[in-house]
Amino acid sequence: MKTALVMRLELRRIMGNRALLLTVFGGLLLYAFLYPQPYLNQTPLQQPIAVINADGSQLSRQLIRMVDASPLLQVTSQVASIEQAQQQLIERKVGGLLVIPEHFYRDVLMGRSPTLSYAGDASYFLVYGTIVQGLASTSGTLAAQVKVAKMVADGIPLALASTLHSPIQLSANAAFNAHQGYLDYVIPAVFVVILHQTLLIAVGLHAAPAASGSQAKLLRYAAPWQLVLCRVVIFAVMYSVMSSFYFGVVLNYYGVHHWASVSQICHLLLPFLIATAGLAQCIAVLLPKRDYATIVGLMTSLPTVFVCGFIWPLSSIPPAINILADLIPAKPMVLAMLKINQMGASFSEIQAHFTHLWLLAMTFSCLALALLHMQKAKATPSLNKVEKLL
Amino acid sequence: MQQCLLLRDNAWLMAMLTWLPLLAFLAVWWVFSSGLTRELPIAVVDHDHSQLSRSLIGHYDASPTLQVRSVYSEPQARSLLRTGDVSALVIIPADLEKHTKLAQTPTVAAYYNSQFMVIGKQINSALQQAHGTFSAKVAVAKALSHGNTQTLQALGDAVPIRNQISALYNGNSNYAQFIVSAALPAFWQILIMAVMILALGAELKNNSFKDWLASQAWQKLMVKLSFFGGLLWLQGILLCTLMFHGFDWPMRGSWSVLLLALLLCVLASQAIALIFMLLFQDVARALSFAGALTAPSFAFMGVTFPVSEMPWFAQFWRQLIPITHYIEVQITQANYGAGIAQSLPNLSALLVFGLAFISAALLVKIRFAKPAQLGHNT
Numbered sequence: 112m113k114t115a116l117v118m119r120l121e122l123r124r125i126m127g128n129r130a131l132l133l134t135v136f137g138g139l140l141l142y143a144f145l146y147p148q149p150y151l152n153q154t155p156l157q158q159p160i161a162v163i164n165a166d167g168s169q170l171s172r173q174l175i176r177m178v179d180a181s182p183l184l185q186v187t188s189q190v191a192s193i194e195q196a197q198q199q200l201i202e203r204k205v206g207g208l209l210v211i212p213e214h215f216y217r218d219v220l221m222g223r224s225p226t227l228s229y230a231g232d233a234s235y236f237l238v239y240g241t242i243v244q245g246l247a248s249t250s251g252t253l254a255a256q257v258k259v260a261k262m263v264a265d266g267i268p269l270a271l272a273s274t275l276h277s278p279i280q281l282s283a284n285a286a287f288n289a290h291q292g293y294l295d296y297v298i299p300a301v302f303v304v305i306l307h308q309t310l311l312i313a314v315g316l317h318a319a320p321a322a323s324g325s326q327a328k329l330l331r332y333a334a335p336w337q338l339v340l341c342r343v344v345i346f347a348v349m350y351s352v353m354s355s356f357y358f359g360v361v362l363n364y365y366g367v368h369h370w371a372s373v374s375q376i377c378h379l380l381l382p383f384l385i386a387t388a389g390l391a392q393c394i395a396v397l398l399p400k401r402d403y404a405t406i407v408g409l410m411t412s413l414p415t416v417f418v419c420g421f422i423w424p425l426s427s428i429p430p431a432i433n434i435l436a437d438l439i440p441a442k443p444m445v446l447a448m449l450k451i452n453q454m455g456a457s458f459s460e461i462q463a464h465f466t467h468l469w470l471l472a473m474t475f476s477c478l479a480l481a482l483l484h485m486q487k488a489k490a491t492p493s494l495n496k497v498e499k500l501l
Numbered sequence: 502m503q504q505c506l507l508l509r510d511n512a513w514l515m516a517m518l519t520w521l522p523l524l525a526f527l528a529v530w531w532v533f534s535s536g537l538t539r540e541l542p543i544a545v546v547d548h549d550h551s552q553l554s555r556s557l558i559g560h561y562d563a564s565p566t567l568q569v570r571s572v573y574s575e576p577q578a579r580s581l582l583r584t585g586d587v588s589a590l591v592i593i594p595a596d597l598e599k600h601t602k603l604a605q606t607p608t609v610a611a612y613y614n615s616q617f618m619v620i621g622k623q624i625n626s627a628l629q630q631a632h633g634t635f636s637a638k639v640a641v642a643k644a645l646s647h648g649n650t651q652t653l654q655a656l657g658d659a660v661p662i663r664n665q666i667s668a669l670y671n672g673n674s675n676y677a678q679f680i681v682s683a684a685l686p687a688f689w690q691i692l693i694m695a696v697m698i699l700a701l702g703a704e705l706k707n708n709s710f711k712d713w714l715a716s717q718a719w720q721k722l723m724v725k726l727s728f729f730g731g732l733l734w735l736q737g738i739l740l741c742t743l744m745f746h747g748f749d750w751p752m753r754g755s756w757s758v759l760l761l762a763l764l765l766c767v768l769a770s771q772a773i774a775l776i777f778m779l780l781f782q783d784v785a786r787a788l789s790f791a792g793a794l795t796a797p798s799f800a801f802m803g804v805t806f807p808v809s810e811m812p813w814f815a816q817f818w819r820q821l822i823p824i825t826h827y828i829e830v831q832i833t834q835a836n837y838g839a840g841i842a843q844s845l846p847n848l849s850a851l852l853v854f855g856l857a858f859i860s861a862a863l864l865v866k867i868r869f870a871k872p873a874q875l876g877h878n879t
Contacts, residue, residue: 130783137789146800149803149811156810222661226663227663227664228665229666230668233670235807236676237805239668240622243666254661254662257661278640278643279557279607279608279609279636279639281628283611283625285613286612286614401785402784406517409691414529417529417532422680423532426541427533429531457583460580460584461584
């Protein structure tokens with residue numbers, strides 16, 4: 112059978128597969144809208160906290176005002192005891208609490224360094240981090256003010272005192288995702304995983320043995336290499352359109368910063384799409400029915416997100432899991448895309464990931480070819496027997 | 502009995518009810534099993550090469566979170582940061598020691614990678630902490646070298662206010678406990694949907710439920726739902742046992758409330774699976790819709806990102822996902838050890854899903870019973 116004919120037949124089968132079209136176009140459009148929804152506000156601000164003020168001095172009131180003025184925090188209640196504060200915490204009315212100890216002002220004046228205790232609900236890490244950060248920086252500011260005030264009292268000019276309060280300063284800056292937005296953190300990586308998972312499902316829905324048997328018929332007349340080639344070409348073209356939509360239109364729409372040029376991204380996409388389509392064909396051959404493709408895609412999505420190294424550092428993931436994850440095209444692609452598009456790395460700096468993707472592309476294509484050969488041999492024994500008899 | 506046969510003949514369904522979830526639960530936990538990030542590499546470019554700068558670097562290195570990699574040139578260090586080989590870049594200016602001695606307050610610049618937010622935040626706070634300690638030590642040493650002050654007094658001058666920070670309900674700030682205890686239920690819900698759709702799909706003949714439901718629709722559905730519901734509930738119990746006994750995360754609340762929440766969650770998810778199946782009468786499409794609803798549920802749970810900060814649409818959408826109600830119960834029970842009253846709103850939300858399931862089943866009964874009766878009459 113001519114390759115062009117196989118291509119046309121395959122195209123017709125894809126166009127006639129409603130579940131596949133729904134997954135690719137409906138699914139991708141829906142996720143582009145749905146997935147970023149929770150994170151649109153980017154960073155939690157004005158987190159409510161409770162204050163227990165056992166001091167009642169002017170300094171403690173000043174501290175409370177400073178905390179309230181911090182963009183990260185909002186003092187929503189002043190309570191008398193830690194138990195009351197904890198009750199509010201359980202009721203989710205506040206996310207943290209600040210305890211100003213007794214004799215706070217006196218101890219500061221006498222240089223006894225009193226201890227401010229603060230606590231946050233670590234059931235929610237982002238809220239906890241925000242509260243701790245807000246309280247720590249406010250406490251630091253107050254400490255600096257106290258120091259300067261003391262120096263001025265000791266006769267040092269104010270201008271000098273304000274530079275002297277810390278012998279060495281640290282200016283810590285966020286690089287890349289500079290405003291520390293959650294959308295910028297999650298979306299660029301998750302989009303790669305979404306493309307990866309839906310491609311796995313789509314190829315699976317197309318290439319897994321279907322009840323109607325058109326797949327088996329095609330397998331009988333077409334050579335396995337033709338099938339692998341046609342499928343890779345069709346899905347790669349289809350997904351380069353969808354990927355451009357995701358990385359071009361959607362990222363831009365959400366205002367996610369990006370560095371890489373179009374040609375660089377296309378360069379990376381090619382091996383990624385070939386590798387994913389290859390892997391999907393390998394999985395498809397092993398599936399008993401095409402419906403299972405969706406299940407495989409759904410069930411592997413969360414674990415795939417976790418092993419890609421942007422949520423949890425690769426160095427903290429057990430080596431065995433890392434080795435397994437290296438077989439998933441999403442992982443090198445996520446890392447490469449984040450580095451080149453979010454962190455401004457040059458193409459030569461991500462060469463290792465690029466090579467990795469090409470290796471996977473070749474491996475999975477060959478494997479898919481071998482599996483299809485096996486499937487063909489299994490599907491046509493009767494035919495061979497007939498030929499032998501003749 | 503019929504259900505058992507279905508299970509025996511369908512290796513996939515069997516796997517999804519037995520070894521597969523266990524494997525997946527353990528795998529997800531294993532990814533995060535180290536719990537805390539330690540020894541994250543940071544690049545330090547030291548332009549000063551003095552005793553003071555070496556001591557500062559020593560302080561950074563002493564932090565359990567950080568591991569210093571000395572780099573000689575800034576461009577190389579920046580490249581390491583871009584490629585993710587190091588998570589932060591610290592530049593110590595020339596004349597650090599000289600300026601410190603002259604009280605000119607030199608500034609050390611640090612750039613941490615906040616594209617990887619968890620790592621970035623930890624690096625930032627570890628750097629601040631190490632730097633704070635070092636700064637205080639330098640100040641104390643200075644004060645003492647000027648003579649006559651007492652150590653305590655000097656410390657008080659250097660650190661006028663001390664901070665004590667506690668992480669409530671997750672004492673060690675264990676990231677595994679935080680993320681895995683939410684991720685596993687999210688995964689479990691996808692599993693419930695998939696199992697139910699496959700189990701119902703096994704009765705689909707000629708793309709229709711008509712024959713199967715024609716007589717005794719109510720009974721057939723009840724048998725199917727309760728058989729698989731029971732197994733899935735057991736799975737949920739196994740999941741909680743694994744989390745609160747196997748991984749030894751604290752469970753402060755009431756087990757009976759938790760088990761009730763699991764049961765209601767199974768029922769609610771079954772209800773959704775049932776409705777999708779009856780609407781589409783097609784496994785692939787029902788799975789697509791169930792996937793669209795449940796696959797992003799981890800993002801909507803409000804564990805990684807606070808619910809209060811979500812825009813209205815996200816807040817509305819999360820109400821439609823049963824597991825977001827369950828996770829609230831799990832957190833209030835396991836972490837806070839709250840009473841049942843605290844969990845009532847979420848339990849009743851799950852119950853509403855269950856009611857939806859009963860009404861859906863009733864509708865089915867009406868829809869499938871009538872043509873059958875007509876068939877008998879004619």
